[in-house]
Amino acid sequence: METNLGYEDFPEIYEEGDHELECDECGKPFILNTSVSYSWETEKKDGDGNG
Numbered sequence: 415m416e417t418n419l420g421y422e423d424f425p426e427i428y429e430e431g432d433h434e435l436e437c438d439e440c441g442k443p444f445i446l447n448t449s450v451s452y453s454w455e456t457e458k459k460d461g462d463g464n465g
């Protein structure tokens with residue numbers, strides 16, 4: 415999936431399950447299915463205090 419959205423914008427999409435979102439290109443709603451099968455923590459960057 416190609417998106418400009420980040421965890422800080424829509425943390426809910428990083429939760430497992432279905433999420434209704436709006437396409438940032440055509441404005442149409444779509445369902446995003448997230449399957450959490452790996453750890454996001456491995457991608458966490460250091461350097462800011464936003465915890």
Ligand SMILES: [Zn+2]
Nearest residue numbers: 437439440441
């Ligand atoms: Zn679209």
